[in-house]
Amino acid sequence: DIQMAQSPSSLSASVGDRVTITCRASQDITNYLAWYQQKPGKVPKLLIYAASILQSGVPSRFSGSGSGTDFTLTISSLQPEDVATYYCQKYNHAPWTFGQGTKVEIK
Amino acid sequence: DVELVESGGGLVQPGGSLRLSCAASGFTFSSYGMSWVRQAPGKGLEWVSAITGIGYTYYADSVKGRFTISRDNSNNTLYLQMNSLRADDTAVYYCARDRLRTIAVAGVFDPWGQGTLVTVSS
Numbered sequence: 001d002i003q004m005a006q007s008p009s010s011l012s013a014s015v016g017d018r019v020t021i022t023c024r025a026s027q028d029i030t031n032y033l034a035w036y037q038q039k040p041g042k043v044p045k046l047l048i049y050a051a052s053i054l055q056s057g058v059p060s061r062f063s064g065s066g067s068g069t070d071f072t073l074t075i076s077s078l079q080p081e082d083v084a085t086y087y088c089q090k091y092n093h094a095p096w097t098f099g100q101g102t103k104v105e106i107k
Numbered sequence: 108d109v110e111l112v113e114s115g116g117g118l119v120q121p122g123g124s125l126r127l128s129c130a131a132s133g134f135t136f137s138s139y140g141m142s143w144v145r146q147a148p149g150k151g152l153e154w155v156s157a158i159t160g161i162g163y164t165y166y167a168d169s170v171k172g173r174f175t176i177s178r179d180n181s182n183n184t185l186y187l188q189m190n191s192l193r194a195d196d197t198a199v200y201y202c203a204r205d206r207l208r209t210i211a212v213a214g215v216f217d218p219w220g221q222g223t224l225v226t227v228s229s
Contacts, residue, residue: 001168034215036152044144044152046217049206055217087152091214094157094165096142101151 002027004090006099012107019075021102023088028068032092035064035073038101039084047086048073080106109133109218111202116223123192123227129185129202129220137180140205140212143187144219145198155200156187160210170196192227199224 003026013019023033031051038044046055048064051071061076075082083106088099115127127143142157156176157165164176175188185202200223203216 032214036216038152043201043219043221044216045219046206046215049215055206085151089152089154089214089216094212094214095167096154096157096212096214098152098154 001095002029002090002092002097004088004097004099006086006088006102008102009100010103010105012105013078014107015078015080017078019078019082019104021073021086021088021104023066023071023073023099025069025071025090029090029092031067032090033064033066033071034089034091035062036087036089036098037082037084038087044087049091075104078104078106109204111204111218111220113200113202113220113223116200116225118226118228119192120229121193121227124188124190125192125225127187127189127200127202127223127225129187131183131185131202131204134204135208136178136183138208138210140209140214141178141185142203142205142212142214142216143176143185144201144203144216145196145225146201146222147195147198150198153198157212157214158185159212163211165212189225192225194227197225197227 035048143155206215206217
């Protein structure tokens with residue numbers, strides 16, 4: 001099975017900073033990559049699918065890129081409401097595996 | 108509005124069984140793949156099982172042979188029958204709909220229900 005590895009596992013940044021989270025697949029998944037945001041105590045929410053397509057209603061400061069095995073999620077200007085854990089997930093075929101998550105905090 | 112409401116969680120002893128339900132509303136249930144995803148306390152997300160609109164099923168290795176996913180399209184309800192439960196099955200179990208209206212399972216999950224907590228302990 002394909003494994004998904006995220007880095008870093010956590011980060012602390014200041015409001016307004018540019019934040020980048022990486023996700024690496026153990027095999028080529030073309031662009032079958034989604035990103036989810038889970039705020040503390042809340043349900044996961046879809047942010048991005050097909051590696052770079054923003055789900056409706058997601059702020060434009062979020063963006064995704066990559067293909068093959070290497071992907072990134074970028075927050076262009078970190079806001080207090082972005083405090084959350086972010087998960088990548090591959091969906092080319094079963095099993096639909098998640099990365100281990102990246103916890104984003106405000107410095 | 109699309110709504111997914113899980114129920115059936117609770118405390119169960121190791122080796123016991125539990126059946127989770129997910130009541131769906133606000134969309135044509137039979138036209139979407141559905142999944143269960145779990146999250147152990149303080150841990151990350153783990154996909155558990157999925158079912159296509161016509162009942163083809165998929166399982167994570169960790170639950171294969173113990174869990175059974177099913178759906179009742181006439182009552183807009185998704186189920187997860189969990190047998191031979193172990194302590195490491197303790198988690199919040201979320202049901203999630205595929206983002207796309209497709210008879211298969213596309214594997215992009217949106218939206219998610221609020222979750223139901225399953226605790227396996229003696």
